Amino acid sequence: MEEDYIKLIFGLKLKQIRTDRNLSLFGLSKLSGLSKSYLNEIENGKKYPKPDKIAILSEKLDVPYDQMVSLKLDKNLAPIGDLLQSKVLKEIPLELFGIKERNLIDIVANAPAKVNAFISTIIEIAQNYNFSRESFYLASVRSFQEANNNYFEDLEQSVLKFAKAYQIDLNQIIASKDLEEILIEEYGYVIEKEELVKYKALGSLRSVFVPKSKTLLLTNEVDEAQRTFIYAKELAYNFLEIKERLFTFPWIKFDTFDQVLNNFYASYFAGALIIPTVQIKEQLNDIFKKETFDRSLFLKAIETFNASPESFYQRLTNILPQAFNIQNLFFLRFTHKANSDKFHLKKELHLSHQHSPHANETNEHYCRRWVSLKVLKDISKSKNEHEFDLQISDYEHDGMKYLIMSSATKDPFKENQYRSISVGLLINRQLQRKLNFLEDKTIVTQKVGVTCQRCAIKNCDVRQAPAVVLDEAAKNKKIERVVEELNSKFG
Structure with missing residues (x-):
């Protein structure tokens, strides 16, 4: 250098x-x-x-x-x-x-x-x-x-202004009926809850907004948390005066970059409204100051809010960097079909830099030792609505260790389909100062890789494929050494 x-x-x-x-x-x-x-x-x-x-x-x-x-x-x-x-x-x-x-x-x-x-x-x-x-x-x-470390102060302030304008108590659980009333009374919405279910071709589509008549069509298969999130996003579009927007949830297609960006803004607003900053900070403080990891306290924190585990984990990626100065983290969402050996990484976010667990576009096998995959296998075999686990992942090849928290739930719109949500925190001096429970011996430490094809772990009983990428690299290195010897001999 x-x-x-x-x-x-x-x-x-x-x-x-x-x-x-x-x-x-x-x-x-x-x-x-x-x-x-x-x-x-x-x-x-x-x-x-x-x-x-x-x-x-x-x-x-x-x-x-x-x-x-x-x-x-x-x-x-x-x-x-x-x-x-x-x-x-x-x-x-x-x-x-x-x-x-x-x-x-x-x-x-x-x-x-x-x-x-x-x-x-x-x-x-x-x-x-x-x-x-x-x-x-x-x-x-x-x-x-x-x-931006996934934190947007202007949106956080907009949520506080909205709550004050419509007299919403952020210290109480936000219910869908409270938000539905604002949509109808203030913004002239018509809510239709029986129409979408008639159209099987819509699959997992949860809502459609028709702007001309201000009609919001909802499938009756959404649960209370999903309904609340959809309403909160609609309120965000209106309160933030967003015109360039998407009209389905989840999205089918988009025509402009502004639509995608505004969809993110509305989702962020919804998450900050349903899971207010002050409340989640207090709960995380209680969890972090304990000498051992309190699993029940963490699960209680998720259940405190009228939100899915995914919304809670997404909110962690907003709050941890800003409120606790924990900026080296990642977020992953996997999907898995029961009795299948395939795991698909559908969404990821990396703050500060690209962390070791990341998407691979060459159809390699993700490490089966990840807790993100373990909870998916657990829930596909059990009848539980929510599986949670955590581990310390030790990536020997780059010397990095991460504390990983992961939750798995059933996909309500797809038969025998499951999804896991994970947040990983890089273990460094900064994290050790913030989390008192990091020395908890009950937290399992697992040696892991990114994919089997790139993993040097010997005698792995869950390996899905040989380390062909590493083998090829070693082969090329050996060839380089021989060429160097030949150059030295005949040079």
């Missing part, structure tokens, strides 16, 4: 952390005791602080030391890192256009969140192929979420 590159990456990281804390350079100077001019030179990539100065910044900003000095960039800065390391800036004569490399990097570094998300999307697409238009839009929104 060039020395200038290392300086620049540290400076970009420091600037991002400072701005995330809403600190000015003057404020950081007062907080850390380091001069404003010195901090400015660090952020501009002109100086690299000594270890004792980094330790001070780490302590005052509540960021792990290792995270600050690591050259691994999180999602917000990944586009800049890719630009710096790519050959593009070296091969294009930027000076012919009056552009200096440093200026270009500064433009990207200071770009609004949507611009950074767009750059991330382009890079992600470049690493994949056969991307549909829908996949492009969804990747864009996912990058936008990751660039």
Whole structure:
């Protein structure tokens, strides 16, 4: 690594952390005791602080030391890192256009969140192929979420304004009848609950909104939590005055990126209304401060709200980064059909960087030691409505360990189909400071891989396929060594 590159990456990281804390350079100077001019030179990539100065910044900003000095960039800065390391800036004569490399990097570094998300999307697409238009839009929104640590203060405030305007007590469980009344009385909705069930071809479609008559068609198969979420999304579209929207849940198709983005906004609003920030923070505090993991307390927290386990886990990805400064996390949703050996990863979100458990597009077998798959197998064999388990996943190949919490439920719209929702938290010093129960010996630690084809674990009794990718890599390495020996012998 060039020395200038290392300086620049540290400076970009420091600037991002400072701005995330809403600190000015003057404020950081007062907080850390380091001069404003010195901090400015660090952020501009002109100086690299000594270890004792980094330790001070780490302590005052509540960021792990290792995270600050690591050259691994999180999602917000990944586009800049890719630009710096790519050959593009070296091969294009930027000076012919009056552009200096440093200026270009500064433009990207200071770009609004949507611009950074767009750059991330382009890079992600470049690493994949056969991307549909829908996949492009969804990747864009996912990058936008990751660039903002999946927390949106303006939407959180809109929920509080809505609750005040319509006298909704956020300390009480939100019921669908309360939201239905607002839709009808305030926004002139007509709710029809018997029509959709007549059309078998609609499959798992839960709602259709007809804008001309303001008619919301609901299938009578939705439960109370699903109905409440659908109503909350409709209220979000109206209260936030969103015009460019989708009209079915789940979506069938979309025509513009704004429709996808606004669908996310409405879903976020609905989650924040049904699972208010103050209440979930209090419950998580109670869980985190215990010396052992209280399974019943965690399940009680899920059941406290009129929401599905998936909505609860989604809400964790909003609250943990913002309220607890736990930013290295991921979210996964798997589907599974009973008596099948296939598990499909349908949704994922990674905050800070791409974590080890992630989608694989080459039809490889996901590691059967993941708790996400275990709970799916458990519920497909039992008659329980909800299976929960947790584990510490140890990825030997990259030295990472994660605390994984996972819930499985039956898909109410598909026969013998199940889904699991998981949130994984990277175990580092930061997490150890926040979660007192991490040393709980009753939490099973499991050595895992990403896929069987890339896993080096020996004598695995649940292996679905040989480690062909690793074998091929080892074979190529051996060939390289022989070629080097030949070059040395005859060179």
